[in-house]
Amino acid sequence: MACSFGRFGYFSAFDSAIRIVRGAMFFEYFPQVCTQCVDAFCARACPTGAFQRKGNIVDYNKLRCILCRQCLLACPWGFIYPDIDLQYMIKCDLCGGDPECVRVCFNDAIEYVEVADVSNTKYRGNVARAKGERK
Amino acid sequence: MIGKILRVNLSDRTTKVEEIDEVAFKNFLLGRGIGDYILYNEVKPEIDPFAPENKVVVALGPFAGTAIPGGARVAMVSKSPLTGSITSTNAGGHFGMELALAGYHVIVIEGESKEPLALFVRNEGAVFLDASELWGKSTSESDELLRNMTDSRCRTLVIGPAGEFRSRIAGVFADGHRAAGRGGVGGVLGKKGLKGIAALGKTHIVPENKDVKESISKVYECLRKSEGVKRFRNFGTTGNVRTINNAGSFPTRNCRDSYMDGFESINGTEVNRQYLFRVGSCAQCPVSCNRVCKVEYEGKTYIVSGPEYETLWAFGGATGVSDLRYVILAHHLANEYGFDGISLGATVACVMDLFEDGILRNLPFESPFGDGEAMLKLIHLAGRNEGIGSLIKEGSYRLAEFYGHPEYSMSVKKQEFPAYDPRGIKGMGIGYATSTRGACHLRGFNTSQEVYSATDPAYRLKYSDEKMDFLITNQNMRAVEDSLGICAFVGGYYGLDLFSEIIYNLWGIFVPSEELYKCGERVWNLETLYNRKAGFGRKDDTLPNRIFELPASTGPSRGEAYDRNEFERLLSVYYRKRGWDEEGNILPSTLERLGLQ
Ligand code: SF4
Numbered sequence: 001m002a003c004s005f006g007r008f009g010y011f012s013a014f015d016s017a018i019r020i021v022r023g024a025m026f027f028e029y030f031p032q033v034c035t036q037c038v039d040a041f042c043a044r045a046c047p048t049g050a051f052q053r054k055g056n057i058v059d060y061n062k063l064r065c066i067l068c069r070q071c072l073l074a075c076p077w078g079f080i081y082p083d084i085d086l087q088y089m090i091k092c093d094l095c096g097g098d099p100e101c102v103r104v105c106f107n108d109a110i111e112y113v114e115v116a117d118v119s120n121t122k123y124r125g126n127v128a129r130a131k132g133e134r135k
Numbered sequence: 136m137i138g139k140i141l142r143v144n145l146s147d148r149t150t151k152v153e154e155i156d157e158v159a160f161k162n163f164l165l166g167r168g169i170g171d172y173i174l175y176n177e178v179k180p181e182i183d184p185f186a187p188e189n190k191v192v193v194a195l196g197p198f199a200g201t202a203i204p205g206g207a208r209v210a211m212v213s214k215s216p217l218t219g220s221i222t223s224t225n226a227g228g229h230f231g232m233e234l235a236l237a238g239y240h241v242i243v244i245e246g247e248s249k250e251p252l253a254l255f256v257r258n259e260g261a262v263f264l265d266a267s268e269l270w271g272k273s274t275s276e277s278d279e280l281l282r283n284m285t286d287s288r289c290r291t292l293v294i295g296p297a298g299e300f301r302s303r304i305a306g307v308f309a310d311g312h313r314a315a316g317r318g319g320v321g322g323v324l325g326k327k328g329l330k331g332i333a334a335l336g337k338t339h340i341v342p343e344n345k346d347v348k349e350s351i352s353k354v355y356e357c358l359r360k361s362e363g364v365k366r367f368r369n370f371g372t373t374g375n376v377r378t379i380n381n382a383g384s385f386p387t388r389n390c391r392d393s394y395m396d397g398f399e400s401i402n403g404t405e406v407n408r409q410y411l412f413r414v415g416s417c418a419q420c421p422v423s424c425n426r427v428c429k430v431e432y433e434g435k436t437y438i439v440s441g442p443e444y445e446t447l448w449a450f451g452g453a454t455g456v457s458d459l460r461y462v463i464l465a466h467h468l469a470n471e472y473g474f475d476g477i478s479l480g481a482t483v484a485c486v487m488d489l490f491e492d493g494i495l496r497n498l499p500f501e502s503p504f505g506d507g508e509a510m511l512k513l514i515h516l517a518g519r520n521e522g523i524g525s526l527i528k529e530g531s532y533r534l535a536e537f538y539g540h541p542e543y544s545m546s547v548k549k550q551e552f553p554a555y556d557p558r559g560i561k562g563m564g565i566g567y568a569t570s571t572r573g574a575c576h577l578r579g580f581n582t583s584q585e586v587y588s589a590t591d592p593a594y595r596l597k598y599s600d601e602k603m604d605f606l607i608t609n610q611n612m613r614a615v616e617d618s619l620g621i622c623a624f625v626g627g628y629y630g631l632d633l634f635s636e637i638i639y640n641l642w643g644i645f646v647p648s649e650e651l652y653k654c655g656e657r658v659w660n661l662e663t664l665y666n667r668k669a670g671f672g673r674k675d676d677t678l679p680n681r682i683f684e685l686p687a688s689t690g691p692s693r694g695e696a697y698d699r700n701e702f703e704r705l706l707s708v709y710y711r712k713r714g715w716d717e718e719g720n721i722l723p724s725t726l727e728r729l730g731l732q
Contacts, residue, residue, distance in 0.1 A: 004339070011200055011201040011202060011236075011339060011340045011341075011342075103355075104202065104355060104421065105421070
């Protein structure tokens, strides 16, 4: 909600760059959001260069996008979505370093941290969770 | 333009879409207010609540489907089978947000279907589904099956088996576990043959004015700073067990007492220490007061939603059970069978009380008060509608009346007491008595004035007139919050000015803050008017005899009963301040002031 509102100025659960997937268990949820890969698959796949690595983020330029949706297929995580009217793609750009979602999250479940190695951090997080430490 | 109304007729399976009238919005807002308005105009007060002419109005507030904290509650209004009065009840969860994003703010459910049906609401419109597969399933199973039948991203509103066999204390459940319990709306839906509603929303809600962002930030700022929110996150409502016991207002063992020895074992800290698995939250709410617990019972592990303060009382204090595990399981069972936790717990306590006094015999227990196994057994019987369960499901008043002793039922207008004892908090007594839907802590919460913010601990025992001012303001404010679909726990952080500002920024409709308050008053008076037409009067605005006659024997309120003369005096003061006559009928001048003629 905060995401779509910060981005587009309206409230929508679908046009959000962060999505929550329900797990099989009661009260199990997985938030899904772009990891801003260094060597980004979407950038490699994009024929027009709408996706480009810029500084810390992978930037999406709506004007260049021709809606071929190669990025959607290329992303190994499945973190890029078309918007609801199928006019452009939606991907997290960290709101320029001050993400709206972090601002509204009270439980500090979302933090803004810069990590060099996503898979390793995730892995460590999973181990910590498996040990029963709540994050 | 604000939202749309979806009319669903179950008899001929048709749907119709209507606009929400702006004048009605300005007078009654949405949520509980518009529900009352529709019911008042369309359902005759004297009909049988289980008749096909009765309707259920499911209504959201104007803030649903946005990022406004706590604004996604779903209100349900109907003529209650438990009390016979108008009832409005609301649930949290994510259903409200989905429904708003599907483009509807109100669903009016009419008629009656012979076959079980479910409704699937999307932006493209609503369709009926055959629900015979879901019939008889528990709430969480129904939630899952319904999502499998439609779309896994849906959010649902379902009834459990209790609703299906028309229990008068059955609730409606959002997401399968967030209850809108009171008043038996689940039973009405069960009679109508509607098992559930699934909603999937894809539209956006575009605010009229960009300034809404600043307004929302203001609320977030307040919430972030507040100590109360922190406590809610850590304990939910469960921390209240200690506070209310220390104030001698915890109705114990079917109101035989107002203090529970050993309440520490069912207090919030114990819940957190032993069973808490994680916390959960409703849509668009940062407070996350919902508890999720993990309990083991008979070799199985259950991950369950709950408990709340009210259910800790209903299955702990009221029944005298001090083993937390049974309390959490009982809460879970009540949810799964689709009962209102408060009423079910209180009715089970009533059974135990009748048994203790030898009126009820032939039950397989020794001394049921405090026996967790006995409690679970009684709940199972109620959930299967077997044996004494078929009486429990009718609520405590009808049960006690069946055995010839209605005075054993701790209820007002046949709706059971929640977890605050009027002997210890005098203002709550008048709140219960005058509530438009029977005894209820959400229709006048004097505890906050008399316990939470009182400096003098004896203040709660005084019969003072100014408590009535607080009560009336509180009742009206609750009506405003319910009509805006704002959660009771969050509403206090807004204030009327901010409400009015957000409504303007979001929908472009200006309702000044004094006018908003008047809306609350109007809603309250409309409900009372409806009840008066249904035959309620001063004789029904009363408390059970036990509260007047039996003084509490232990705890901080030892020796306290409710003085009957003082009660009558306060009630008259209340009526006068409301602008009603001695009999509790609304004076024509008051009706005129509120534009309700
Ligand atoms: S405060 Fe609790 S009940 Fe209210 S909306 Fe937030 S999570 Fe839901």
